[in-house]
């Protein structure tokens with residue numbers, strides 16, 4: 001037997017070794033489960049085996065993700081704080097729970113209540129913790145630790161070196177989790193309850209995306225069963241962004257969360273067309289919801305004649321005024337068009353039944369069902385309350401000026417109506433080249449006909465770019481659940497970008513959500529964020545400038561290049577960045593991308609597209625400015641800022657696009673220009 005080492009690091013390593021052994025034993029227990037005896041049929045067996053396989057996956061010991069990253073020594077056993085003489089307890093905090101053969105915890109899940117002081121405790125409020133220890137790893141080996149004695153008044157408060165190292169670590173590959181270093185103000189958002197909706201305003205690199213993803217993981221832990229039933233969804237701006245973040249939740253042991261773009265959610269039709277900005281602006285306006293509501297309801301036609309139901313030798317007549325009453329009553333209810341349509345035959349049948357009873361018959365439910373299915377009743381329903389096809393309805397609204405006018409009167413101006421009407425409408429919905437905004441309208445119409453299924457929790461990232469109608473589409477997917485809205489008003493680059501969070505929350509139907517602000521920046525170094533923040537007064541006056549918590553001041557170079565020399569200078573800057581460690585993003589106006597791609601090809605420099613994983617061989621990504629949002633690179637080379645600004649329909653949007661591009665760098669930014677810099681930046 002080994003003697004217990006006096007060296008604290010050796011003791012912690014020993015705990016790591018035994019925790020790993022315990023994890024292995026847990027995995028082996030699951031692997032050894034024999035389900036042949038407990039399942040009566042193969043369907044059950046398949047399901048059970050699937051669950052077992054997932055559990056085995058979740059119990060994997062990943063060489064490069066440390067099993068624990070922290071330790072808390074409590075003064076008393078949690079829950080017994082007040083008990084006299086209660087002994088202290090020690091907990092190791094990690095990504096997942098590990099217990100030994102006796103069931104005693106070796107590692108506690110970071111999301112458990114006893115782990116919370118790891119993120120929140122301070123000298124001011126030690127939360128009954130005497131010692132907080134952070135661990136440092138090199139590769140998979142435990143190589144360092146750092147202590148804070150929270151109840152020791154003589155110990156000076158200091159910035160954690162391990163935290164700084166983590167923040168400074170070069171980014172290669174997809175986004176990674178931040179469980180070991182979640183900050184107190186971030187933790188408050190991560191652990192806020194499932195019942196409440198939260199909206200986070202935060203400048204570039206303040207950790208909004210990271211916080212949103214960790215919040216999902218936390219909620220799944222705290223409300224596992226409920227969310228397994230109702231579902232969770234993360235919404236991001238585009239495929240490359242979703243690809244960039246897709247590994248974070250699996251690394252936290254959560255494999256079940258769906259990820260989608262807003263376009264994916266409303267994909268009732270194939271999108272093959274585009275709108276000009278003016279049309280998209282009107283189509284995305286919340287007033288369109290009222291136009292659609294009126295148009296759907298206009299399909300109900302007041303009955304002009306009654307229904308006659310023949311059964312055997314008898315005829316039963318529901319007169320038109322009675323039918324009219326039934327229709328009005330259904331219209332007055334807060335019911336979807338389709339649900340009311342389904343209820344109508346039963347209501348008519350009920351009226352027939354009442355007559356039957358009055359004349360001495362004793363009909364039962366089966367008779368009512370039979371009457372509801374009677375051909376005369378069906379015909380009446382079809383005439384009064386015909387089915388509505390959402391795509392057909394939107395097709396008609398956008399191609400038939402009279403139909404649009406009838407429902408948009410007093411809602412849209414004549415000019416706005418003209419703007420959304422197609423110049424050359426396709427004959428049928430099928431042959432229509434639908435735009436993304438049209439698909440959202442169809443989704444709204446869909447919801448008017450059939451209620452959209454609501455999830456338990458939705459995280460909406462880069463929210464500032466959504467149109468009011470898109471917010472509504474997201475909102476109806478969490479009517480019975482809650483939402484985490486993440487965004488930065490200064491990074492809004494659509495013509496309909498969100499002016500205030502209160503307005504966005506109104507469209508989402510979550511007016512009660514709390515708005516939190518994050519201002520500590522983890523990505524962009526001081527010098528670079530200061531440079532980018534020069535744009536703030538022009539693009540979002542009133543927003544707080546990000547305060548970088550990065551130690552490295554970062555390298556910022558702004559170089560003017562003579563006419564004709566830009567491409568060569570860009571290649572040089574890329575080559576210079578490639579000599580360092582980490583990923584490189586070459587960001588340029590979309591229109592400049594083909595020329596730069598050709599230049600890179602000609603020079604034999606391999607490059608990737610956004611969302612493609614960086615590898616040791618290919619570390620350079622050529623990023624069109626329109627796709628840069630949400631992404632980050634160790635070094636960024638920014639080509640011709642003026643072209644980035646000019647690529648947008650108006651100056652403010654252009655400057656916002658530039659702000660996004662300027663704030664992607666973790667370590668260094670090189671700006672190259674041959675045209676003059678925008679005055680706001682110069």
Ligand SMILES: Nc1ncnc2c1ncn2[C@@H]1O[C@H](COP(=O)(O)OP(=O)(O)OP(=O)(O)O)[C@@H](O)[C@H]1O
Nearest residue numbers: 178181182183204205206207208209210522523630
């Ligand atoms: N507490 C933290 N500890 C370590 N790294 C962090 C922490 N918070 C955020 N980061 C890192 O900072 C970077 C920026 O985070 P993230 O992408 O979530 O910011 P964001 O606010 O969504 O930025 P943007 O507005 O540009 O999309 C990421 O690399 C993330 O891992």
